[in-house]
Amino acid sequence: MAITIPIVREGATPPRRLPSGAGASRLTALPPLSLYLHVPWCVRKCPYCDFNSHAAPAGPLPEAAYLEALRGDIEQALPLIWGRQVMSVFIGGGTPSLLSAATIDTIMGMLRAHFNLIPDAEVTLEANPGTAEADRFKAYAASGINRLSLGIQTFDDVRLKTLGRIHDAAQARAAIEMAQQAVARVNLDIMFALPGQTLETCTQDVREALSFGTEHLSLYHLTMEPNTVFAKYPPAALPDDDDGAAMQDAVADLAESAGLQRYEVSAYARPGARSRHNMNYWTFGDYLGLGPGAHGKLSFHDRIIRQARVKQPDSWMAGVAAGDGRHIGEDLEVQTDALPFEFMLNALRLRDGVPTPLFETHTGLSVAQIAHQLEAGVKRGLMSPDPGRLQTTPLGWQFLNDTQALFL
Incomplete structure (x- = not known):
């Protein structure tokens, strides 16, 4: 029997448990620090998705208001991490690739102005193939994005429609080529155990993903997460547990035979291409979460805390503007x-x-x-x-x- 892999999309903050008990530990040194920035909007919500994403409002995105709130969120968070170096940044969502090149450039300017980014910091932006544009990807790269993570999911048009994705297989292929021309480092998200999927079509997805020579794959078993459309209305023809396990073993074998090492439950990389940001999560490093619904874990010499921003974009913006911390929905000490x-x-x-x-x-x-x-x-x-x-x-x-x- 294989591991059942939950959907932990690349860059998403890792599993956690609420603190309990009493007393705190003492740290002699602080772990590495990363930044996670959340962009909450999507063209539409996918039925399997339990991330904090919201259908984009009619008309243009409120990018100016988002930038103003993000600046305030950064400024109010700075005392918590003052003087610490930042080793990686992940801009996730939602669909960050909905943002204009100018907005991403402004965000990168904010980060450089407020944080001590190491010279070779890994800076990843999550992108949806349905919103991919070659010129925009190149502009993102010029702003300092050096890694793109593409939510491909599958190259099967029928399965893409079932998953509620806004792109088709042709757009997925084009987006990969655009990304690889813009930056040196690209991750592809691929799902398996999809409704109506067979072992043959599952392995074909992985073979096609590998055909692009990508350095990193994130391979996820589709799961019915609580509070999603699929949880309430399960799709027909889902593979059973045995078929899902067979698919999981097959995709792992394919990736590893192509030279990608499975270094984490759902992550595969060529030598030297592991996601530094995700490695910091898995090794219990620190991360400051900014933006609506973003989670963070921060260490101090006498305590470790977990924070979460409020989820609704408008509430987060209003809370930041108030300047009294009300944009923080959770602020808890992790007990011993x-x-x-x-x-x-x-x-x-x-x-x-x-x-x-x-x-x-x-x-x-x-x-x-x-x-x-x-x-x-x-x-x-x-x-x-x-x-x-x-x-x-x-x-x-x-x-x-x-x-x-x-x-x-």
């Missing part, structure tokens, strides 16, 4: 007893796990505090016995939910 699970929920998604000392430096806890969970995992064959790494065995990665649950 929640930290082991929070850390492992992310780190164990990595095939190679993480060095054991990372647990101590990024949580402020001693690894001795999880010794009995590690011992139980080793005895059950789920965790590696190597004291130098926190890593699943192949069995533990296959049954990842059970392995993560050891640390609850």
Whole structure:
């Protein structure tokens, strides 16, 4: 049986658990810091999507109002991360490629003016093939975007319509070529276990994606997420669990045989092409979330907090304008007893796990505090016995939910 992969679209903030218990840890050093910027609008909402996306209003997007609010959000957040370097940026959504080249240029100017971006910071923008334009992609690159993430999902026109996508297969192919001409680094999102999909058509999608020589693939099993149209009205002809598992094994074999290493549950990369932004998520790094609905995790020497902005774009804009923090919908301290699970929920998604000392430096806890969970995992064959790494065995990665649950 293979891992059941939830939709965790590239760049989306990783799984988390609300804090509980009492007491906080102490950190001797702060982890790397990333930025996540959320653009909330789409041409229309896809029926499988549970991200904070909203159908674009009639007429032009309120880009000027969005920029003004984003500037205010940045300025009010700066005291939390003052002086820290930023190693990566992800502009996600929604559909960021709906924004004009001038707006992206303004955003990049804001980031350079307010944050200490490292010289070779990875800066990714998420794009929908249905909104792709060659000149706009090139302008994005001129502004400082150096990586594009394309939501292809499938090259099957029938399946694209079922998924509610606004592009067709021809537009997907054209968007890949436009992206590759604009930037050196491109990720393709591909879904499998789609309504009416067979193993043959599933593998054809992956073969076609690989034919472009892309450096990075994100391969997701379609799941019926709560509070989505598909959850309420499930599509017909969904592959059963056995067929979905067979597809998952087949796409993994195809990607790896083409030279892409599966380094995370749903991420495959050529050597040197791993997503630095996502690696920071999985290694329990920090990230400041800006924009409506954006989530963040920030460390201080005496505590770790999680924040979430309010979801509705108008409410977020009004809250930022008020200047009193009301645009922050959640601001919670992660307590000591929640930290082991929070850390492992992310780190164990990595095939190679993480060095054991990372647990101590990024949580402020001693690894001795999880010794009995590690011992139980080793005895059950789920965790590696190597004291130098926190890593699943192949069995533990296959049954990842059970392995993560050891640390609850």
